[in-house]
Amino acid sequence: MAEGRLGLVILGGFLGAGKSTWLRHQLHEGRFARHHILVNEAAGTPVDNLLLGGAARLTVLAGGCACCEGLPALIAALRDICDAASGREAGQIDGVVLETSGLADPGAIAAALAADQVLARRLRVTEVLVLADALHSAAQLAAEPLARAQAEAADRLIVTKPAGLPAAELARLVATLHRLNPGAGIEGAEQGVPVALPAPGAPYDLPALTGAAPIRPHRLRVGAEGGWVALSVWLSALLSARGEDVVRVKGVVRSPAGRLLLQSVRRVVQPPEILPEGEGPTPEEGVIVLIGRNIDEELLARSWARFGA
Ligand SMILES: [Zn+2]
Structure with a gap:
């Protein structure tokens, strides 16, 4: 103070x-x-x-x-x-x-x-x-x-x-x-x-930036039960097609092993992390948050619905 x-x-x-x-x-x-x-x-x-x-x-x-x-x-x-x-x-x-x-x-x-x-x-x-x-x-x-x-x-x-x-x-x-x-x-x-970090080298030349669409969060309901294997396949396909636009994916899904924390940064899907049960505030299961630009939430939901089915 x-x-x-x-x-x-x-x-x-x-x-x-x-x-x-x-x-x-x-x-x-x-x-x-x-x-x-x-x-x-x-x-x-x-x-x-x-x-x-x-x-x-x-x-x-x-x-x-x-x-x-x-x-x-x-x-x-x-x-x-x-x-x-x-x-x-x-x-x-x-x-x-x-x-x-x-x-x-x-x-x-x-x-x-x-x-x-x-x-x-x-x-x-x-x-x-x-x-x-x-x-x-x-x-x-x-x-x-x-x-x-x-x-x-x-x-x-x-x-x-x-x-x-x-x-x-x-x-x-x-x-x-x-x-x-x-x-x-x-x-x-x-x-x-x-x-420790190395001593500075030659800086990158950064281009002037204008007109990039803003990055926004989008929620995708993927269902609480099962299907997380299908989900990770669908997610990988999405990231390989739209990795420049989808900046981050994050969410908790239920799997046979327990609650899985799924995360990606750009095209890199991180290994899923098993979350402890019952401790602390419960995150919403079966909701994936995709953060990116030029994302049509309805289109995304339809794509997953088709794939998940
Ligand atoms: Zn803000």
């Missing part, structure tokens, strides 16, 4: 950058133990919170990106936390960590909070951390205005999964990030653990 205001750490980064993994590791290490963790899911399926079991205080803000349509909910939640920190939980809360949705511009959030007359007196942004996925970041920075806005908003940039990229390319990515945001420190992290 330095300066009498509660500190807020904003954790941002593009879809699939590894924000939950990073945060989960920090919690595991005992960092942010007395922080209130706010997790924003743009698409209304609270999944990440399942992975953050180490947080003592956790609130999920589902159903809208906190930098735009979900902003009123974020402001309400932060006001509640400030009330608690100076009231019933006085002396127990050291700060707030907001894990943003991958669709959020952390700079827009910081600006909106500073403009809120109540929060401006009670809350201050102590750090904007932005995670950049080593494998996808260069392509995202080249194509996505949002990825650039996120990198530019950071106080500290963390390149995640650097082991997956050759050192020469990593050096170019570091230089590209540094050119976009010369004021930010740049670090590496593997599964949340700090790792």
Whole structure:
């Protein structure tokens, strides 16, 4: 509560950058133990919170990106936390960590909070951390205005999964990030653990961006029971055909082995993760969230209905 205001750490980064993994590791290490963790899911399926079991205080803000349509909910939640920190939980809360949705511009959030007359007196942004996925970041920075806005908003940039990229390319990515945001420190992290990055190489030339269709979340109901093998086949086909437009897929489906967390980043489908039963808030089973551009939700539902049948 330095300066009498509660500190807020904003954790941002593009879809699939590894924000939950990073945060989960920090919690595991005992960092942010007395922080209130706010997790924003743009698409209304609270999944990440399942992975953050180490947080003592956790609130999920589902159903809208906190930098735009979900902003009123974020402001309400932060006001509640400030009330608690100076009231019933006085002396127990050291700060707030907001894990943003991958669709959020952390700079827009910081600006909106500073403009809120109540929060401006009670809350201050102590750090904007932005995670950049080593494998996808260069392509995202080249194509996505949002990825650039996120990198530019950071106080500290963390390149995640650097082991997956050759050192020469990593050096170019570091230089590209540094050119976009010369004021930010740049670090590496593997599964949340700090790792060294190579010295900057030659930065990539980023093209001017105009007119890219906005990225939006879409929900696809795939049924609670069975069919997850068909689903993964259909998903792979979809990603191979539309991988440039489908930025992220995420959802929980029921399988014979239990609840499976399905995730993809671009064309890369991650190995399904089996989720523990019954712990914490239950995510909606059988709903897949696809985040991308130029997606016709009805067309998508019809395609799956035909394939699943
Ligand atoms: Zn937003």
